[in-house]
Amino acid sequence: MYIIARCPSCGKLMMANTANRTRSCPNCGFRANLFNLKILARAQSSQEAVEVIQHLKEKQGNPSGEVTFKRFKR
């Protein structure tokens, strides 16, 4: 199984095979312990995990995950 989680170092989304204990972030190289990551989603295959990541990116649209409402302020 694969998990989708956010890198605790740089905040980018990454996927990891749960067969492994650690995963190096493809963006910053941070070595994360899978058991310490906050799991955002699970997937059965790497293909599905990629699709989930795409979906999460579209939904959040912001690497930090923070929602900003600047556009709606007067």
Ligand SMILES: [Zn+2]
């Ligand atoms: Zn990172």
